[in-house]
Amino acid sequence: MAECHPVGFQWVMEAKLRGAKIIHVDPRFTRTSAVADLHVPLRAGTDIAFLGGIVNYIIEHRRWFDEYVRRYTNAEVIIDERYADTEDLDGFFSGWNPESRSYDPTSWQYDGMETFSAGGQREEGAILGEAAHYAQGGQLQGGEPPNIDPTLEHPRCVFQLLKRHYARYTPEAVEEITGVPREVFIEVAESLCDNSGRERTSAFCYAVGWTQHSVGVQYIRTAAIVQLLLGNIGRPGGGILALRGHTSIQGSTDIPTLYNILPGYIPMPHSHSHQNLAEFIDNNSAATGYWGHMDAYMTSLLKAWWGDTATAQNDYCFDYMPRITGDHSVYQQILKMRDGEVEGFFVMGENPAVGSANSKLHRLAMAELKWLVVRDTSITESASFWKDGPEIETGELRAQDIETEIFFLPAASHVEKAGSFTNTQRLLQWREQAVEPPGDCRSELWFMYHLIRRIREKLAESTEARDRPILDLTWNYPTQGPHDDPDPESVVAEINGWDADGKPLSAYTQLKADGSTACGCWIYCGWYADGVNQAARRKPGSEQSWVAPEWGWAWPANRRILYNRASADPDGNPWSERKRYVWWDAEQGKWTGHDVPDFKPDTSPDYRPAEGATAEDAIRGDKPFIMQADGRGWLFVPSGLTDGPLPTHFEPHESPFPNPLYGQAANPARQQFPRPDNPSNPTFGEPGTEVFPYVMTTYRLTEHHTAGGMSRVVPHLSELQPEFFCEVSPELAAERGLQHGGWATIVSSRSAIEARVLVTERIRPLRIGSDPARTVHQVGLPYHWGTRGLRTGDSANDLFPLVLDPNVHIQEVKAATCDIRPGRRPRGAQLLELVDDYRRRMQGEAA
């Protein structure tokens, strides 16, 4: 975190000064480790074993927060009798379909609960991850699932399933898999338990070191289980904080740049199954919990986009909404591009030629396009691969053969445009424009506004029905300044929404399904309350309460901690004075506290829903997780995940080690694309594993920004880390004859790259396995370099396979295998010969 989020890390340092214990779990020793109380290096790709070990430790030593777990989680819920665990099926859950390589999650449901959707719909949702962002549910009775066991003893209740699932994640198993000595592991588990409970809380911070795995979503899930067991969700000082890869990545998920969700995590309609609005709402919203109002959220979104054209008679223009037909995630598009099935590509604020797994494949794919638009602050490798990419050097591409027409559009930087950042706490902070962008540089807002405006002008005479969605869009943002920049606050106003009289809304609870309200993103409703940009508030912390509600604005409803009903006990009293946050005021008959309570304000702790209650009225007064259909924190996830209801340790797609827990080594549901331009290194058990004996992982350095487009061109940053280097332990340097300060060539079956060698004790070999344990060496690769900028270098991501997490389609670039050898790599076509030689060797042919 100090390495990649130094500004946010100031709060960790402040916590440390106030006595907090900082534990850093990371394969490499970073700037964070340098100031942490404890650094725990582990083998890349084994965090679920580590966290699962903590789950087991908590249960084994009876350290869970008993009342919290019993009353606030689904621990007591009994699961369908058809459910079978990875313990029963050697690494698979029930419902596995080997042909489609996917799960039917029907058997993961709550027992006796009418499942939410028909099989086909659910299958589609499961495969596409459509359901991943919200909770589906069925019928509750008095707020309870039909079959529960409050004693937590029923063998099929969630608590017992959890206990059994993690029973073999012992400190010994953790040591064997992760390389963390058991006494160090126990110190971590003890520290977490000691610092959780009524009086204390602990927080997890993570970044892409957790997400960029073929089982990435389940990493976070394991942390969620730990935090629910310890009672660290919804309470001050607790939580799981996602430190995103760029500024406002949180914002770009809330109002998404993703193909499968609409603003506010409403799923994108499918072409065949969602014929009309009612059916879409019915198929995608739970009857209970706050998702019970999806009709209001969706109708308001349609009203925001199509204004007066959207009426009850035309289903609020639901037919105008684009439909998806399958997995259209970016990597799928890249493969289609490579195969000539995609003609055009917009690249905005991204540099796939450097940043994506198997970036060579991405460059080759872009060379197949008819047209490519790159918008960035500098000409990145994604715009220049046709003349200076590595494939030009090897002769695989020739500039004169590439027919792609490439448009480079210079972008305004963050100081050259106004707008908002949404951070990990869902806090929106407004940013003023400091200077006018130079030359032709323009903001994204300018670009999108004028692009659509021009398209609308071109279509103005059209009578085609297919053009109506564009022509009927509300696209009347006022413009200002010398370049006709749209007023960003007018966009904020639309996102916030207004009532039938055009008056700004102040809370999403005001949204209606009758077309009388418009709102561009329901969770952001309130951002522009009273016509004031609430995100621009900057009242100093010293002039307000410690929660600082008047600094910026947090979604939803300016709430700083989600599910904060959990900061009070079931009766509505704070768990402790020390951790007092939100509580029930019996005299006034409402929830109150330091933050905006995340609960229906007048629902008392002893409220029990009547038969047939819907939405939030179906949630009991003692169930804080109001977005879940049952109001509970889910230790066990009955639906919404594609690869299992409980996180399970799987080896990375490429691993030099077996999975000692299950016969199935890697996540069976991971997305793989085996093809000649995306080969995999042999994994343990396959012939040729010894050809790639080392583990490699990628990461960032403080001095650079991701794929380097914003930092390699800045002299004052570039000089601080001028060259691509690899970090290796002294032991590996000795084993392979690598010279400190010299060069190394790192090879996978995708490509070979060269890097300067930094021999450092910050990289530690680990002992993995038992009888006998083997030493594993890890090679650390900062991935910031490419062929452009003040300082150039090879790109680490060229080495990685394109293998994805099945829930969110993120690439696995935090753990794969490689070889490393001293000296620089061959030039030109000889580079290909070297890689071919390795491929032959891994296939068992003589070199």
Added chain:
Amino acid sequence: MQLTLHRSAAPYPPERQRPRVGFFTDTSICIGCKACEVACKEWNNVPADDCGFSGDSYDNTLALGADTWRHVAFIEQRRPLGLREEPGTSLVQEAAAGQLGADGELPVHEDAGFRWLMSSDVCKHCTEAACLEVCPTGSLFRTEFGTVVVQEDVCNGCGYCIPACPFGVIDQRKDDGRAWKCTLCYDRLRDDMEPACAQACPTKSIQFGELEELRARAERRVEQLRGAGEPGAQLYGADPQNGVGGTGAFFLLLDEPETYGLPPDPVDTTRDLTEIWQTAALAGAMLVAGSVLALIGSRR
């Protein structure tokens, strides 16, 4: 005979004199982000000084110089754990010497005893500033804030100040010949703003303020760290009795100054200059007197 050196006394009338300010750099909370280096260069328009890949941990700017006014040192340190182990012989050095694993099985080292120290160095703004004393043009001067600043439009590039600095801070820029160093953001101070590096520091490792207050704060922090099991915690430069009369920019270190590349006992190189000149003058006078006496004697 009396030689006058323009020693530290600031020639400001009371109404212009301001409280002396400085930096307290608490290296125990430095995270090595180098925001100070970048902010300094951006604000003061200091050119990049691309030295290339150094291999010296994450330090690629290497030292303070004409083009680096804040410099973050990175020290990967293995402290001796037992009696047999000598400090300084790291596995990296063994590997480089080809000795690692020479006797069979390679070791697997552990974190215990390993640490990564980071420290942001800067001009010390000495109470007794030799650079200023030797400057023949008056380009180097003491400001009303008690800081030491080079006036770039006065400096003639004679370079006397460079060997005079006991810390090796001030330096000549290659392409223009003039001497450059930290101004403690004199321009910002005059506008009641804190220096750029201190403002950019995310963890408040670099603290700017009135020197007396900073020194008191630093004393408390050292006590706190020693109590928390950091026996090596010590202040560097804060003592007004040291060889430069105390520095305006001082540091809290977790190890001996040498570990960070700082001189352990810096002395104002002009401190003895008066005495030296007086002795030289006396010797000269005696020589003259002797010669005269000899001459008188020989004429007899």
